[in-house]
Amino acid sequence: MTTEQTAFEADPTATAATALLRFATAGSVDDGKSTLVGRLLHDSKSVLSDQLEAVEHASRNRGQETPDLALLTDGLRAEREQGITIDVAYRYFATPRRRFILADTPGHVQYTRNMVTGASTAELAIILVDARHGVVEQTRRHAAVAALLRVPHVVLAVNKMDLVDYAEPDFADIAREFTRYAAELGVPEVTAIPISALAGDNVVTASARMPWYGGPTVLEHLETVPVGHDPxxxxxxxxxxxxxxxxxxxxxxxxxxxxxxxxxxxxxxxxxxxxxxxxxxxxxxxxxxxxxxxxxxxxxxxxxxxxxxxxxxxxxxxxxVDDRPEPSQDLTATVCHLHDRPLRPGARVLLKHTTRTVKAIVRELPSRLTLDDLSQHPEPGELVANEIGRVVLRTAEPLALDAYATSRRTGSFLLIDPADGTTLTAGMAGDAFAEKADELHTAERDDDGWDF
CATH class of the missing domain: 2.40.30.10 (Translation factors)
Structure with missing residues (x-):
């Protein structure tokens, strides 16, 4: 037996994989996601000198006296011109305590699918809130997506505290409202941190302007949050x-x-x-x-x-042999539609699960989920880009899927266009989230028993 095996048998979590944290950022437009990520990279000394020089040069060209750290992640020309994040920006960095892969996701409603993509493999999600505006519709939407994707840890970063004079009551009210909503969604853990990404307060260095806060900075939490799963x-x-x-x-x-x-x-x-x-x-x-x-x-x-x-x-x-999922050709799942072309009943698709790809037909769309209030709208007729709903599928061959609530890896799948290979939809087997929503908003649904 190798040394690594011996170490594993003594402590199954003591492997190299546990030193890596995948996390995603989300929030409304202009809440400062890209600035937070840029500040995190800059203050943790994870930015190369030529990258910083390029940002300083671009900032001067835009008439800014100080470097716009958001440019470290907003790399597309359209993003820089509009000052918003459009695509998911991935960054890799490390500190002496841990390695990180971060996904900076867009805040616009029409890019909800991008957040689903960025958070699908995340172990932690940082949801930003503007301290002046508090919890808004998009905040609730991102919290719901994090719950839907079973992200184990959620951080509420109340940003722009400098614009509310670092007032503790403002932070406390926002943290209380968000935590209450997250608890309704079944989010297991929320850590609230007051920050100013622009000024650097509580991002990497503790803020002297908020002595009433005694918790960790964002980086301290990222370095110490329990990750790594005992296999x-x-x-x-x-x-x-x-x-x-x-x-x-x-x-x-x-x-x-x-x-x-x-x-x-x-x-x-x-x-x-x-x-x-x-x-x-x-x-x-x-x-x-x-x-x-x-x-x-x-x-x-x-x-x-x-x-x-x-x-x-x-x-x-x-x-x-003693613990196996039952293969079936019938599948009910929660999906997020990713493509601009709508998904409708009767559509013929390819379903990719782990390394297996089979033909499938969309039998039915029982309901669409409204993330704002978790209401279920029965029989929507179609799902358009960024919408989340239930789907009933019939596959040409049996598939052995676990419930997504049990395994994010073997409970997920993709629907693919058989004509050109385009990814249409991301799916999560089972109805655990939909059942939770039904507890809050009951909606009738039926099943027509259609066969492949």
């Missing part, structure tokens, strides 16, 4: 990406199944089932980076060898 708490899921058959003189009978472990732990000697066929076998060996290991865990990329020669190909899912 032993999850059921093992292994989507097969590629079948390896070298057929060389040295390895005449080698047959390996390569892929990335989506969740959980796999061990040599473990009994596994192959889905959707349901046939069972035993893990004979695990190859990782050219060496045989006894145990592997998410998100490692490995090659599995089984004791039996089974018909296994790309798209099959290996799972423990």
């Amino acid at each position: 032993s708490e999850d059921v093992a899921r292994f989507p097969v990406q590629y079948v390896i058959r070298p057929q060389t003189a040295e390895l005449p009978d080698y047959r390996g199944y390569a892929g990335q472990i989506a969740s959980g732990i796999l061990r040599v000697g473990q009994r596994v089932a192959v889905l959707p066929s349901g046939r069972a076998s035993t893990v004979e060996a695990i190859d990782a980076l050219g060496e045989q290991v006894d145990v592997a865990w998410a998100p490692q990329s490995v090659t599995l060898r089984l004791t039996d020669d089974l018909d296994i190909s790309r798209g099959d899912l290996l799972v423990p």
Whole structure:
């Protein structure tokens, strides 16, 4: 057994992956998301000198006396001209305590789909609020998206405190209102931080102008928030990406199944089932980076060898025999429509789940979700770009999906246009969020039992 395996058995969370935090920023237009990200990068000394010089030059050309740190993320010409974020801007940086991947997402309503994209893999979401305006419609919308995507940690950054004279009552009222709304959505944790991204208060350095606040700065929270998931708490899921058959003189009978472990732990000697066929076998060996290991865990990329020669190909899912999802051709899910072309009942699409892609038909659109008040509108007839709703699908072949509330990786899927390969819709299996919304706003819906 390798040193890494020994360390894992002692503490499954003590792996390199736990040192990485993926987080996203969201908020209304002009709330200062890009300025916050720029300040975070600048004050943590994560900006190269030539990048800073370019920002200073661009700021001078716009008649600004000080560098506009928002330009560190707003890289598109249209963004710089309009002073808004349009596309999701990804940035990578590190401090001595942790590595980070951040996604700066747009604030406009018409770019809600971009926030869904940016937050879909995030472990933390920073939602900005202008201290002068408080919680607004877009704030509630972003909180709902974070809840929908099961983001484990939410930070409420009350920005522009310098414009309200750093008043504690203003901050307290906003934090109280947002926390109450987030609790209704089922958000597990909210950390409220008063900041001024422009002046740098409580972003990287604690502010001397808000002595009444004794909590962490934004960076301190990002560096210390618990991340990294113990894979032993999850059921093992292994989507097969590629079948390896070298057929060389040295390895005449080698047959390996390569892929990335989506969740959980796999061990040599473990009994596994192959889905959707349901046939069972035993893990004979695990190859990782050219060496045989006894145990592997998410998100490692490995090659599995089984004791039996089974018909296994790309798209099959290996799972423990005693804990497997039931393959089905019928799927009800919550989706966010991403494309400008509407999604309507009867549409023929491709459904991509992990490494498997199958044909599917949109049977029905039972309801559309209004994020402003979580109301359900039955039978909308279509979903247009940025809208979120329920969809009933029928697939040509059985799929083994977990509920998204159980696994963000194996509970998610994409709908793709079979004609040109365009991504149409992002989906989350199950109705957990919709059921929560129904508790607040009851709406009737039906099912016509249509068959593929």
